[in-house]
Amino acid sequence: MRTLVLIGHPDLAHSGTQAFLQAAAGALTDADEWDISAQGVPDSAEILRLQGEMRRYDRLIFQFPLYWYSMPGVFKQWLDTVWTTPFVSGRPGEAPPLAGKELGIVVTFSQAQQDYRLGGREHFSLSELLRPIAALGLAAQMQLLPIFPVAQFGYMTERERQHLLVTYAQYLSLPAGAHFADRAQWFAAWLTQHASAHSDYAAWAAALTAQQEQLADLHDTLAEMRREEDDAL
Amino acid sequence: MRTLVLIGHPDLAHSGTQAFLQAAAGALTDADEWDISAQGVPDSAEILRLQGEMRRYDRLIFQFPLYWYSMPGVFKQWLDTVWTTPFVSGRPGEAPPLAGKELGIVVTFSQAQQDYRLGGREHFSLSELLRPIAALGLAAQMQLLPIFPVAQFGYMTERERQHLLVTYAQYLSLPAGAHFADRAQWFAAWLTQHASAHSDYAAWAAALTAQQEQLADLHDTLAEMRREEDDAL
Numbered sequence: 001m002r003t004l005v006l007i008g009h010p011d012l013a014h015s016g017t018q019a020f021l022q023a024a025a026g027a028l029t030d031a032d033e034w035d036i037s038a039q040g041v042p043d044s045a046e047i048l049r050l051q052g053e054m055r056r057y058d059r060l061i062f063q064f065p066l067y068w069y070s071m072p073g074v075f076k077q078w079l080d081t082v083w084t085t086p087f088v089s090g091r092p093g094e095a096p097p098l099a100g101k102e103l104g105i106v107v108t109f110s111q112a113q114q115d116y117r118l119g120g121r122e123h124f125s126l127s128e129l130l131r132p133i134a135a136l137g138l139a140a141q142m143q144l145l146p147i148f149p150v151a152q153f154g155y156m157t158e159r160e161r162q163h164l165l166v167t168y169a170q171y172l173s174l175p176a177g178a179h180f181a182d183r184a185q186w187f188a189a190w191l192t193q194h195a196s197a198h199s200d201y202a203a204w205a206a207a208l209t210a211q212q213e214q215l216a217d218l219h220d221t222l223a224e225m226r227r228e229e230d231d232a233l
Numbered sequence: 234m235r236t237l238v239l240i241g242h243p244d245l246a247h248s249g250t251q252a253f254l255q256a257a258a259g260a261l262t263d264a265d266e267w268d269i270s271a272q273g274v275p276d277s278a279e280i281l282r283l284q285g286e287m288r289r290y291d292r293l294i295f296q297f298p299l300y301w302y303s304m305p306g307v308f309k310q311w312l313d314t315v316w317t318t319p320f321v322s323g324r325p326g327e328a329p330p331l332a333g334k335e336l337g338i339v340v341t342f343s344q345a346q347q348d349y350r351l352g353g354r355e356h357f358s359l360s361e362l363l364r365p366i367a368a369l370g371l372a373a374q375m376q377l378l379p380i381f382p383v384a385q386f387g388y389m390t391e392r393e394r395q396h397l398l399v400t401y402a403q404y405l406s407l408p409a410g411a412h413f414a415d416r417a418q419w420f421a422a423w424l425t426q427h428a429s430a431h432s433d434y435a436a437w438a439a440a441l442t443a444q445q446e447q448l449a450d451l452h453d454t455l456a457e458m459r460r461e462e463d464d465a466l
Binding site: 131 | 243313355371372
């Protein structure tokens with residue numbers, strides 16, 4: 001799985017959220033990253049080069065803070081310039097260059113996640129607000145991954161940040177629709193690989209591997225209970 | 234009705250559609266226009282000045298070509314900069330500065346209008362794709378006007394362009410929810426005012442005024458028939 005994260009942030013250097021996510025991606029994944037706000041206005045040769053580079057990946061991630069309910073202007077301007085019509089829709093009689101690849105969205109925002117729903121403070125869901133990206137993905141014949149929302153990073157506890165670290169790295173690395181067992185296996189491998197970084201990692205990895213079957217059962221039961229709870233709302 | 238049209242187009246000078254709309258607005262309305270792509274990156278004093286200017290209008294119109302299913306980056310970047318959080322949402326305990334004003338959207342695109350619907354070539358409706366603007370209008374407590382779509386201007390006949398000219402000018406000038414009688418009256422007044430421009434204008438204005446009641450009846454009947462036809466689809 002070759003993943004490229006396209007980060008569009010008007011002030012990347014001063015974003016704690018983005019710094020955290022970049023550190024997570026660097027430590028836990030093989031994903032590449034582009035800071036597209038630093039690319040300036042590419043000329044036509046540079047546009048072709050960037051398009052060629054993007055075609056080498058299996059998964060592209062749009063990563064940005066939500067500005068007025070959509071991507072920041074700096075990201076949109078880059079898309080308007082670099083994602084030309086032949087690059088998205090293909091030339092007549094040819095498949096679109098990105099057809100079959102995956103498109104993920106990592107969106108950060110300072111509101112609570114439940115604000116984004118019918119009757120919530122922001123009225124619309126993220127799925128509704130980010131529909132232009134869904135339309136772009138459809139035009140390019142890409143497979144859309146579920147949105148990965150990062151709400152109120154500034155208020156997260158250390159434990160929540162650890163959870164974000166792992167789920168974000170998995171969003172970048174794991175096959176789409178990975179089951180709990182895949183996730184546990186991925187995490188065990190990562191813990192083993194980084195055993196020298198923390199005295200407990202090796203033991204956790206061993207426990208994860210040994211108890212994988214019981215953990216998967218437990219996970220399914222919990223997921224079932226959560227579904228029943230949601231249905232009761 | 235004081236209307237300000239905010240035009241965000243990366244290449245305004247070479248857009249035939251925008252030139253046509255600008256000419257229509259200039260000839261038929263008192264609306265003011267800003268070419269926001271020409272404003273560059275405003276500093277904080279300039280931002281405050283622009284905000285003060287916008288507050289003087291009753292109706293703001295976002296006018297732009299659809300780029301990848303949303304507004305062009307140049308427009309979004311201007312919004313991200315000039316529409317600050319206090320300008321949109323108001324300061325704590327105060328009403329938003331734009332509360333109660335109207336927000337219109339004039340969107341131009343090269344596809345057929347019926348491509349933008351469920352099962353159509355572009356999959357989503359304009360109402361779905363432009364939801365971020367609806368969310369922005371809600372945050373600012375503005376009244377959203379129905380979208381004014383301009384599809385395939387390049388293929389329009391002279392007659393279709395004349396119709397566009399009038400309906401666009403009305404979109405900028407007439408009160409929201411204006412009935413047919415208001416529209417006819419507006420058009421009659423405009424024909425009278427511009428009687429010197431065309432030998433038939435004065436006669437048309439007289440006919441419009443004299444037959445206003447019959448025309449309104451005819452319009453209602455046609456509208457009713459159209460509704461029944463739509464229901465049958």
